[in-house]
Amino acid sequence: MALSGIQIFSFLPKSNCKECGAATCLAFAMNLAANKVQLEQCPHLTPEARNSLAQASAPPIRRVEVGTGPARAVLGEETVLFRHEKTFNHPPLLAAGLEDNRPDWENRLNSWREQQWERVGLSLRPEMVFLTCASQEAGQFQAVAQKAAELDFALALQGSAEILAQVLPSLASARPLLCAAQEDNWEIMADLALQYRCPLLLRGRGTEALAGLSGKLRQRGGQDLVLDAQTRTLAQTLASNVTLRRAALLDKNQGLGLPIINFASVAGGDPAAEVMAASLMICKYASIIVLSDFKRESLFPLLLLRLNLFTDPQRPMTMPQGIYPIGNPGPDSPVFVTTNFSLTYFIVNGEIENARYPAWLLIMDTEGLSVLTAWAAGKFVGDTIGAFVKKSGIEEKIKHRQIIIPGYVSGIKSELKEALPDWRITVGPREASRVPQFLREWNLQQNDAN
Amino acid sequence: MAFKPLACNGKTAVEYLGEKSCPVGGDNCFSFHFFEGARPSQPLLALEVWDIYPREWPDVCCQAYGRNLSSPLDWAAAALAAGAQAIALQLKSIDPNGLDAGPEPALGLVGELLDKIDVPLIVWGCDNAEKDALVLSTLAARYAGRKLILGPVEEANHKRLAPLAAEYGHTICATTPIDVNLAKQLNILLQNQGVPLEKILIDPTTGGLGYGLEYTYSVMERLRIAALQQNDQVLALPLICHLGKEIWKSKEARQLREEAPEMGEDNRGVFMEISAGVSLLLAGANILVLGHPQSLRGLRDFIDLLFSPAQAENELWL
Numbered sequence: 001m002a003l004s005g006i007q008i009f010s011f012l013p014k015s016n017c018k019e020c021g022a023a024t025c026l027a028f029a030m031n032l033a034a035n036k037v038q039l040e041q042c043p044h045l046t047p048e049a050r051n052s053l054a055q056a057s058a059p060p061i062r063r064v065e066v067g068t069g070p071a072r073a074v075l076g077e078e079t080v081l082f083r084h085e086k087t088f089n090h091p092p093l094l095a096a097g098l099e100d101n102r103p104d105w106e107n108r109l110n111s112w113r114e115q116q117w118e119r120v121g122l123s124l125r126p127e128m129v130f131l132t133c134a135s136q137e138a139g140q141f142q143a144v145a146q147k148a149a150e151l152d153f154a155l156a157l158q159g160s161a162e163i164l165a166q167v168l169p170s171l172a173s174a175r176p177l178l179c180a181a182q183e184d185n186w187e188i189m190a191d192l193a194l195q196y197r198c199p200l201l202l203r204g205r206g207t208e209a210l211a212g213l214s215g216k217l218r219q220r221g222g223q224d225l226v227l228d229a230q231t232r233t234l235a236q237t238l239a240s241n242v243t244l245r246r247a248a249l250l251d252k253n254q255g256l257g258l259p260i261i262n263f264a265s266v267a268g269g270d271p272a273a274e275v276m277a278a279s280l281m282i283c284k285y286a287s288i289i290v291l292s293d294f295k296r297e298s299l300f301p302l303l304l305l306r307l308n309l310f311t312d313p314q315r316p317m318t319m320p321q322g323i324y325p326i327g328n329p330g331p332d333s334p335v336f337v338t339t340n341f342s343l344t345y346f347i348v349n350g351e352i353e354n355a356r357y358p359a360w361l362l363i364m365d366t367e368g369l370s371v372l373t374a375w376a377a378g379k380f381v382g383d384t385i386g387a388f389v390k391k392s393g394i395e396e397k398i399k400h401r402q403i404i405i406p407g408y409v410s411g412i413k414s415e416l417k418e419a420l421p422d423w424r425i426t427v428g429p430r431e432a433s434r435v436p437q438f439l440r441e442w443n444l445q446q447n448d449a450n
Numbered sequence: 451m452a453f454k455p456l457a458c459n460g461k462t463a464v465e466y467l468g469e470k471s472c473p474v475g476g477d478n479c480f481s482f483h484f485f486e487g488a489r490p491s492q493p494l495l496a497l498e499v500w501d502i503y504p505r506e507w508p509d510v511c512c513q514a515y516g517r518n519l520s521s522p523l524d525w526a527a528a529a530l531a532a533g534a535q536a537i538a539l540q541l542k543s544i545d546p547n548g549l550d551a552g553p554e555p556a557l558g559l560v561g562e563l564l565d566k567i568d569v570p571l572i573v574w575g576c577d578n579a580e581k582d583a584l585v586l587s588t589l590a591a592r593y594a595g596r597k598l599i600l601g602p603v604e605e606a607n608h609k610r611l612a613p614l615a616a617e618y619g620h621t622i623c624a625t626t627p628i629d630v631n632l633a634k635q636l637n638i639l640l641q642n643q644g645v646p647l648e649k650i651l652i653d654p655t656t657g658g659l660g661y662g663l664e665y666t667y668s669v670m671e672r673l674r675i676a677a678l679q680q681n682d683q684v685l686a687l688p689l690i691c692h693l694g695k696e697i698w699k700s701k702e703a704r705q706l707r708e709e710a711p712e713m714g715e716d717n718r719g720v721f722m723e724i725s726a727g728v729s730l731l732l733a734g735a736n737i738l739v740l741g742h743p744q745s746l747r748g749l750r751d752f753i754d755l756l757f758s759p760a761q762a763e764n765e766l767w768l
Contacts, residue, residue: 084668206766234755239485240767272748275721279728296714301725308664343662
């Protein structure tokens, strides 16, 4: 958690010795709060003060990394209970459970890897495999894990300490989540995690048990932990996740200020039950959600929900500026122009698709503002649209010179005409829902004109 | 560990809907937080019924009802058989950009429905403020005392609708565009027109999954915080979300496997409706209007799971 300058100041020697380069200790504290200097630049800080300061400035939910390379993911570091207070930082990883002795394990992995979609310039895909050593053979376990890692999945490896000790020399570089430390084996698991620098799953039934185990682990030096509260119903999962998040943020409980793993099977095994369980876990505080399988029809909705809720409320999602062809448009197809707020794009694009008339959609960079806001900010007006249309390259794709502007900015028609003297400016509907009807009429008029 | 409940000094109003006085609201904690408060009534799940044959509806939804779709009365009966706890009649016929029918067909249909069903009846206009005011006010007067739930009522048409609804005892869905302050303002305007708060449902405007759902989600959470933690009486009213129509107009829900194999099986739209529905229920929805009966069953299961009496066992996790 970020400390204020005044809070930092209370830990400093207050001698104003100037050896750090700042005129006073208070000035140094202010610079430190603004991340302009390093704590180490103060030569007179006592080790106790250094420790307290490090603890006080630690994020309330510890940052834990799993995976490496393309599979690297960050968990934790959440700072709010409700996304509108600031934002949710790290989307929960979606994982699928796999037992290494399944005969079809390779097909499963390959089919999981193929499940990805493009949206708003982002790639939506599930990112983790939760692999259990059911074969009791290190060789088999390692082969499946290696394949999953090659396919860019982050790994959770669940097995006995003996099995994990055998596979970690070759798999530790993938930074898998080791599963799991619990009351009866936490020492040996903690040592493995420390030796191979891997994050460790901590399993305890209920909050009390987790807090106790987490304290012991941390004393032994284990820090990168993920919590499994072993809930057995969806109601317990909600209670547990909310309790843990509040303990971390409101009570500053470092032993519980750790990312959480949930298992969607807690609501029952059928696909609809997993969708509802995973949806709850996305909304309420899971960092890893384990499903029994990845299937396109149930995975896609979860990826969308996750994308929505983990969008920064202060920074709208944007589309890259450019020409978006919809339904194979040709040189005679109509040209629409609108802003690059991703919601504007999606809704207009969807309505044009629904209308089943091909069209060109010009998306102009308005820094993510919607039509009216961009107009009010002077970013979506005659001059700027005119310049954008000219340099967009649309003139080479069409024979006509007709452009349709959103109905809400009908007022800019004449200034746009000045900027684009060869063009006919048509005012389109205000609401995107009227676009299909507009297109039907537009096409009728074109046919009449011909 | 000593679990400390989040301080809530407010409570949402209990409202009684329909002729059988079905209760909604009355929560003194965030959605499903039974570990620190009470939620006396379960969220109500409604299904859409259109007043005309639903040509624009996706095949997946149509197949769920089959031939029943050709009569709104049969459709409503099938929806009730599927577990709907309210019917949300969509007056598509009155849309000035479509059939542009007058109030008469709607008058007849609403009367027949009121006689046939004994769950709350939501009557939804065509999102044209003027036309909705005309048709809904005619309905309000004709079915005095029959406790309809009328919407959308916006700032633009509330002056025509609100006094009639108040006089004849109907409930109003106060629709505002995803904004806490506008929601509050409209509720105050409605009160000024004589509508008691317990006859107002807040419709925060629902974004589809992948189409702005997060805006609705956060505005609803803020509305609940205002009600529960800031004790704002004007906002402490049940929330209604029209989710079905947003889900089923999206391309991603409608696409069939044969045209888009990368989207998987055709029940994807149902899963989208369930996933978005779960998020809205968690954000505080008291009434969800859904399209597909299978989504209703899934969300019913979800609510039942969270209302299950596992309180004692929960304590381990607090």
